Structures are given as C-alpha cells and as structure tokens.
Amino acid sequence: MHPDDLEISDLIVDYDASSLERKRVRWQPVLEYFRGRRDRAATRIVGSLPRDGEFFDNDEIDQILLMSHMELQRLEEEFLHGQRILDLVRAMVTAAELHGVPKPFRAVDIGCGLGYIVRWLTCFGGLGAGVELVGVDYNACFVRTARVLAEQEGLRCRFEVGNAESLAAPATFYLSSGVLHHFRGRDLTDFFARQNTGVIGFLHTDIRPSSITPLGAWLYHLARMRQPLARHDGTLSAVRAHAAVTLLQAARTGCPELRIHVDDQGTLPIFNVFQSVLGVRPELEEAFLAALAKRKVECRL
Amino acid sequence: MTNLGLLLAMSLTDSIFSGYRAGAGRNPLLHKVDYTLLSFWSGLLLGLGGALVAAGGALAYLYWQKCSGKPVLDVIAILNDAALPLVRCYGVFATGVLLVMLFWTYPRRRTRELAVVLILGPCTLIRPFWIAGGAAWASLGVEPALAALIVLTAAVQFGVEHLLNRWQRRAQLLRMRQWM
Numbered sequence: 001m002h003p004d005d006l007e008i009s010d011l012i013v014d015y016d017a018s019s020l021e022r023k024r025v026r027w028q029p030v031l032e033y034f035r036g037r038r039d040r041a042a043t044r045i046v047g048s049l050p051r052d053g054e055f056f057d058n059d060e061i062d063q064i065l066l067m068s069h070m071e072l073q074r075l076e077e078e079f080l081h082g083q084r085i086l087d088l089v090r091a092m093v094t095a096a097e098l099h100g101v102p103k104p105f106r107a108v109d110i111g112c113g114l115g116y117i118v119r120w121l122t123c124f125g126g127l128g129a130g131v132e133l134v135g136v137d138y139n140a141c142f143v144r145t146a147r148v149l150a151e152q153e154g155l156r157c158r159f160e161v162g163n164a165e166s167l168a169a170p171a172t173f174y175l176s177s178g179v180l181h182h183f184r185g186r187d188l189t190d191f192f193a194r195q196n197t198g199v200i201g202f203l204h205t206d207i208r209p210s211s212i213t214p215l216g217a218w219l220y221h222l223a224r225m226r227q228p229l230a231r232h233d234g235t236l237s238a239v240r241a242h243a244a245v246t247l248l249q250a251a252r253t254g255c256p257e258l259r260i261h262v263d264d265q266g267t268l269p270i271f272n273v274f275q276s277v278l279g280v281r282p283e284l285e286e287a288f289l290a291a292l293a294k295r296k297v298e299c300r301l
Numbered sequence: 302m303t304n305l306g307l308l309l310a311m312s313l314t315d316s317i318f319s320g321y322r323a324g325a326g327r328n329p330l331l332h333k334v335d336y337t338l339l340s341f342w343s344g345l346l347l348g349l350g351g352a353l354v355a356a357g358g359a360l361a362y363l364y365w366q367k368c369s370g371k372p373v374l375d376v377i378a379i380l381n382d383a384a385l386p387l388v389r390c391y392g393v394f395a396t397g398v399l400l401v402m403l404f405w406t407y408p409r410r411r412t413r414e415l416a417v418v419l420i421l422g423p424c425t426l427i428r429p430f431w432i433a434g435g436a437a438w439a440s441l442g443v444e445p446a447l448a449a450l451i452v453l454t455a456a457v458q459f460g461v462e463h464l465l466n467r468w469q470r471r472a473q474l475l476r477m478r479q480w481m
Contacts, residue, residue: 059481066477067327074326078417080410114329123331145480149329216418223422224326226466273414 001039001214003184003240007233008034008042009065010182012049012056015138020162022140024055045228062141066114068230069142073116075224075234076177079273081205082120085177088203088263088276089121091292092173093131095284096200101172103130108171110164111179112137115146115157122150122157133157134171136164165194173201180206180247180277181240188242192254192279201258201280201288207241208264208275214239216273247277259285263292302377304384311391312355312454313348315428316461320344322425323465327473340469347465351457358453362446383439383447387454390435398424432458 011030014023027046034042050060076082089107096105109118112135122133135157137143146159160167164174174195183191195202207213217238225231242250244262251260259282264275280288324340359380366376401424405416436455440448 062481063474063477066481067473070329070473071326073329079414083410116329119331141481145329145477148480153331219426220418220422223425226326272411273418 001236001239002037005037005039005236005240006033007182007236007240008045008229009068009233012046012061013065013139020138022058024058026054027051027056028054030056041228041232045232048228062139064227064229065139066141066145068225068227068233069113071225071227071230072178072234073114075220076116078224081177081274082117082124084274084276085117085175085203085205086121086125087292087295088205088278089125089127089131089175091288091295092201092203092280092284093127094291095280095288096172097130098287099284101200101284104132105130105172106132106134106169108164108167108174109133109135110174110176111182112146112159113139113142115142115150115159117175117177118157118159119146119150119153119155122155123153134167134169135159136162136167138162171199173199173203175203175205177205178207178237180204180242181237184240188246188250189254192251194254195279196255196257200284201278202255203276203278205274205276206247207238208272209238209241209243210272213241213273244275244277247275251277251279255279257281261289302381304381304388307388307392308384308454309352311388311395312352312458313345314395315391315458316348316351317341317344319462319465320347323462323469327469328476343468344461344465347461351461354457355450355454358450362450365446379447380450383443383451386439387435387451390431390438394424394428394431394435429459 008030011033012025012027014025015021016023027049031043031046034046049064050057052058092107093105107121109115112118115135118133118135121127125131125133127133135143135146136159137146138161140161143159143161150157150159164171180188180191192202207217214235218235221231221234225234244264248260248262251258258279261278261280262275263278264272278288278292320340320343321337323344324336328336330336362380363373363376366379367373398421401416401420405413405421407413407416432455436451440451443451
C-alpha cells in the first residue's frame with residue numbers, strides 16, 4: 001500500500017459536482033485501477049462487489065458502506081473519539097463566548113457518515129442550546145440513517161445531504177473526523193482554503209502517522225472489521241494519513257487569515273493514535289488555546 | 302471433575318465474549334446497553350448449547366467405554382485428565398486477557414487506546430489459533446476416540462461464534478432495511 005493509492009470507497013461512489021446527484025460507477029475501470037496498482041486484496045474485493053450490468057449496484061454498495069461505517073463507529077467508540085472531539089469543540093465554544101461571537105454557534109461536521117460524532121456531542125456533550133450541531137455528507141443513505149438514529153434517541157441535531165461549505169445556514173466553525181487523508185496535495189490546500197473566511201475556525205481530526213501506525217491499523221482492522229472493504233480502506237487510511245507538517249503547511253497556505261495549530265500531545269507515537277489540525281481566528285487564539293489546555297487537564301481520563 | 306468444570310466455565314466465558322464480538326459494530330445507536338446485554342446472553346445461551354453438544358460427545362464416549370467393560374468412574378477420571386491440558390492452555394490465555402482488561406481500566410484515555418489496539422485486537426486474532434493449538438496439544442498421546450472428542454469440543458467452540466455472527470448479521474440487515 002502506498003500513500004497515493006486511492007481507497008476502494010473513493011472510487012466506487014461518485015457524485016455530480018454541481019447537483020451532487022449520485023452517479024452510477026462502472027466497475028471495470030475501478031478493477032483496472034487496482035490491478036494496475038498491483039493491489040491484489042483491493043482487486044479481489046472490487047471483483048466481489050455487487051454489480052448491475054457494467055455498473056456497480058448502488059443500493060447494494062450503500063448497504064456495504066453502511067455496514068462498514070457501523071464497524072467504523074465501533075472503532076470510534078473504542079477510542080473514546082466523542083470525548084476527544086468534545087475537548088476541541090468546548091474550547092472553541094468557550095473562546096467564541098468570551099469574544100462575544102453571536103449565538104447560536106453552528107458546528108458543522110464535514111463528511112459526517114452516520115453522524116456518530118454529532119449524535120454523541122448532542123447526547124453527551126452538554127453544549128447547551130447555544131450550539132447547533134449539523135452533520136453533512138454527500139451520501140444520502142448515510143444522512144437518512146443518521147436522521148433515523150437521532151430520531152430514535154430523541155437527539156436535537158440535524159443532518160443534511162450536500163456540501164458543508166454551501167449550507168443555507170452558514171457554519172460558525174467546521175469539524176471533521178477521518179476526512180483529511182482523503183485529500184492530497186492541492187486538494188488538501190483547497191479543502192482548508194474553503195474554510196478561510198466566514199467562520200471562527202475549524203477542528204479537523206485524523207489518524208496520526210508514525211512508523212508503527214500501518215501495522216497497528218492492519219492488526220486492529222483485521223481484528224475488529226468484518227467487511228473486507230472496511231479492512232482494506234481502514235488500513236490504507238493509516239498509510240495515507242498526513243504528517244503534522246503537511247497538514248500545517250496546507251492549512252497555513254489555504255487559510256492565511258487563521259492561526260493554525262496541530263494538537264498531538266504525547267511523547268511516544270504508540271500512545272497517540274489521532275492528531276487534530278486546529279484553525280482559529282487570531283483574536284480567539286489565546287482564549288482557545290487556554291481553554292483547550294484547561295480542558296485537557298480537567299479531562300485527563 | 303474439577304478440570305471438566307473449569308473447562309466448562311472457560312467455554313461459557315469464551316462464548317459470552319463471542320456473543321459480544323458478534324454483536325459489536327452492528328448497532329450504531331448510542332444507548333445500547335440492552336443490545337449489548339442481549340449479545341452477551343445470546344453468547345451464553347449458544348455456549349450452553351455447544352456445551353450440551355460436547356457433553357453429548359462425552360456421554361457417547363462414556364457409554365462406549367462402559368460397554369468395553371470400564372467402570373464409569375474410571376472413564377470420568379480419564380475425561381477429567383484429558384481436560385487438564387486444555388484447562389492449562391486456555392487458562393493461560395484467559396488470564397492474559399483478563400490482565401489486559403485490567404490494564405484497559407487504568408483511567409487514562411491513551412492507555413485504553415494502547416490496550417485496545419496493541420493487545421486486545423491481537424488477542425482476538427490469535428484466539429482461534431490458541432483454541433486449535435490447545436486442542437492439538439491435548440490430543441497428543443491420547444487414544445483416537447478421546448482425541449476426536451477433544452477436537453469436537455474445540456470445533457463446537459468455533460461453531461458458537463460462527464452461528465452468533467450469522468444471527469447478528471441477519472438481525473443487522475433487518476434493522477438496516479428499516480432505515481434504507
């Protein structure tokens with residue numbers, strides 16, 4: 001596996017750039033791509049995916065992706081990911097309150113999937129009525145499921161199909177989890193650049209790369225994931241994860257108006273599975289960092 | 302009977318964990334204590350079913366030996382002795398897993414991550430090999446009928462998790478159909 005390899009889920013799903021309508025994807029080019037990369041596991045997995053003639057069967061693919069995301073949620077649960085994101089969100093909210101940013105603060109989760117983080121923050125975050133939590137994803141099936149799950153548990157959060165940067169009600173700040181490694185080079189800079197103005201900052205969390213990350217990810221996904229696609233893409237995600245310096249560079253280039261930090265406390269890489277790249281308006285920076293440090297001391301668990 | 306009793310206890314404990322594993326990652330709700338308990342219970346119930354199958358095998362062996370003229374108590378003693386290597390082998394694994402779980406309860410988030418990724422995950426991976434290896438070790442040097450019984454017992458333990466996974470997958474697909 002190579003950092004420039006694409007994940008299976010990057011290729012088997014496609015959307016129209018303007019209407020965001022789900023497009024049908026031909027399986028043959030995807031199969032050829034992985035054959036060309038000599039990725040035998042991916043070739044085998046793609047070869048076994050449900051087809052409808054010369055295209056992938058979108059309904060069946062959605063079902064596989066849904067199951068994969070449920071397994072991904074288990075990973076997030078085991079890693080206490082909700083608490084990790086809450087530390088960041090609380091610091092941002094505290095800084096915004098101190099500087100009189102008008103409420104409600106709208107936190108938009110980009111690429112929310114089944115909305116685990118948004119639902120968790122709504123349920124356990126104690127963020128109050130002044131913070132609106134919105135999950136956005138291109139995949140309508142994920143969003144539909146996230147809405148059903150939120151409704152079943154009586155959670156007051158919203159999920160929208162579409163582009164996070166063009167919501168009718170604009171975001172106060174963005175967050176994401178496991179999204180950054182999907183962008184490379186210019187696309188990564190552009191991703192940050194779209195968040196340069198109109199918001200007070202962003203909080204993006206992703207896997208922290210180290211020499212043992214690929215091995216750890218491979219072992220972990222082999223043990224925990226059942227879907228072959230989830231195993232493959234999960235392991236590749238760890239290989240594709242960006243180094244802190246890459247994230248800093250891309251974020252600083254894309255967002256010259258924000259102050260950028262990478263949050264990856266810890267001395268040994270094995271103790272640090274995730275890192276967050278944080279952007280904040282200069283006037284909020286001091287309060288944000290102070291709130292984050294305080295929060296971390298309070299929540300050492 | 303001590304070894305047989307310990308083996309049964311470990312088999313049921315393993316089945317309970319199998320129930321948890323089969324259910325994990327299939328329900329995306331936040332509040333799922335009932336679901337998780339149901340997973341544990343399903344593991345226990347199927348584990349009891351598996352124990353009945355293994356007990357059936359042991360009874361067949363007992364009957365066969367009795368017909369050959371051996372006293373029942375002697376045959377039970379043979380079964381108890383045959384269970385000893387399994388108890389030792391699986392006991393080491395079970396103790397190891399429990400120690401890791403103790404490590405997992407240490408109140409630091411990063412310690413828990415380490416326990417989950419580097420230890421509990423690999424434990425799940427090596428479990429089938431450990432079960433098979435233990436059965437192979439216990440089968441060495443015993444008569445073929447007893448070796449077959451040991452292999453049956455190990456196979457039943459694998460079967461329990463397989464059946465639990467099939468049941469949980471079907472339930473998961475039914476839930477998903479309601480959402481999609």
